[in-house]
Amino acid sequence: xxxxxxxxxxxxxxxxxxxxxxxxxxxxxxxxxxxxxxxxxxxxxxxxxxxxxxxxxxxxxxxxxxxxxxxxxxxxxxxxxxxxxx
Numbered sequence: 456x457x458x459x460x461x462x463x464x465x466x467x468x469x470x471x472x473x474x475x476x477x478x479x480x481x482x483x484x485x486x487x488x489x490x491x492x493x494x495x496x497x498x499x500x501x502x503x504x505x506x507x508x509x510x511x512x513x514x515x516x517x518x519x520x521x522x523x524x525x526x527x528x529x530x531x532x533x534x535x536x537x538x539x540x541x
Contacts (some may be wrong), residue, residue, distance in 0.1 A: 486540040489524075496528035499535065 490497050501524045506517040523532040 487537045488540055489535045490538055491526035491529060492534040492536045493526065493529050493531075495536070495538075496526055498527040499524050499533065500527065501525065 488497055489499060491499055502520055502522050503516060504518045504520075505514040507513075508515050524535050525531070526533040
């Protein structure tokens, strides 16, 4: 149930499918957190639709409506930056 042409706002740039899969495996092995690219706040939101995967037993991103993530601290659209958690 992977959609190759959907934009994921939690990737700083649109990536090809193989790169996205590698990034996901890395994220699962190393704890990280998404933050605002402007102020580094973790108070960010994104409008999205998710779809349940019976195969993976988890929610998968289905659509983000081509909208960027929004920082509630800056109160403006933002790019996501991933920071490692200690």
